Amino acid sequence: MKNIYAIGVGLIGGSLAIDIKKNDPSVVIHGVSRKESTLDEALRLKLIDKKAALDDIEHADLVIISIPVDATVKLLPTVLDKIPDTALVVDAGSTKVDICRAVENHPKRRNFLAMHPIAGTEHSGPSAAMEGLFVGKTNIVCEVEKTTFKLQEKALKLFTDIGMRIRYMNPEAHDKHIAYVSHLSHISSFMLGKTVIEKEKNERDIFDMAGSGFASTVRLAKSSPEMWTPIFRQNKMNVIETLDEYISNLSHFKEMMEEDDFEGVFNEMKNTNHIKDILNGIH
CATH class of the missing domain: 3.40.50.720 (NAD(P)-binding Rossmann-like Domain)
Structure with missing residues (x-):
C-alpha cells in the first residue's frame, strides 16, 4: 500500500x-x-x-x-x-x-x-x-x-x-455499546460544563476553584460540536436509551440525598468502585 x-x-x-x-x-x-x-x-x-x-x-x-x-x-x-x-x-x-x-x-x-x-x-x-x-x-x-x-x-x-x-x-452492537462508553460520557461532560458555566458567571472563580477532578470530568466538553452532533443524530435511539438510564440513576441519587439516606449514597458509590477492576482488566 x-x-x-x-x-x-x-x-x-x-x-x-x-x-x-x-x-x-x-x-x-x-x-x-x-x-x-x-x-x-x-x-x-x-x-x-x-x-x-x-x-x-x-x-x-x-x-x-x-x-x-x-x-x-x-x-x-x-x-x-x-x-x-x-x-x-x-x-x-x-x-x-x-x-x-x-x-x-x-x-x-x-x-x-x-x-x-x-x-x-x-x-x-x-x-x-x-x-x-x-x-x-x-x-x-x-x-x-x-x-x-x-x-x-x-x-x-x-x-x-x-x-x-x-x-x-456487528454495526448494531457497536452503536449500542459505544453509546454507553463514549457518547454518554461526552454528553455528560458537555452538560456538566454547561451547568457550571451558567451557575458561575464569574469565570475567574471557576478556574481558581477547579481541581483535577473537575478538569478531567469536563475535558470532553472541549470536543468538536461539528463532529459530535452528527454522531448523536446517527445514534439517536441508542443515545436516548442511555440518557434515560443515566437520568434515572441521577434522580435516584438525588432522592437519596433528599431523604438523608447517606448509607444508600455510600453503597451506590462503593458498588460503583468496582469499575476500577473492570477498567484495570481492559488496560
Missing part, C-alpha cells in the same frame, strides 16, 4: 498518517480536504507528503476517511465509485450502522472495511495529530466478512503493525 489518501487530516486521520509513515517511510500520504488551509497546515506539520483532490483517489492503494460521520455517509459511495478495483477504503467513524448501510449494495462493497479506532483526545484539527496515538488501543471492525479477504489481511496487518488490537462486532 504505497499510495495512501487521507480524506480528513485531523486528529484521527493525521495520527494514522504519522504512524503508517513511521512504520513504512516508502508510503506516500496524500491529503484530501475541503479546506486548502487544512492541507497547508498538514503539509507544514509533515502529516502528509502531498495535497490531492478527490478525483486523484483513482490512483489509491488505500483511502482512509476520517471526517464527520454524516459527511462519510454521503461521500463513501462516491469514493468507492472512484477507486481502482484493487484499493481498500476504511473509515474511522464513531457510528457504524448508517455508514455500513450506505454502501451495503454498492458494487465495490468488498473494497470497504468499516472500522472505529477507539482512540482520541478532546482536541481536533491537524495540530491535534500525534505519534503513537493508537498503541495498545482497540480497533473495532464491523462486517469484516463483507470485505474481500486479501484486503482484510492488508488492513489488519497495517493496523496491528501500528500497535492496535482488533475486535470484531
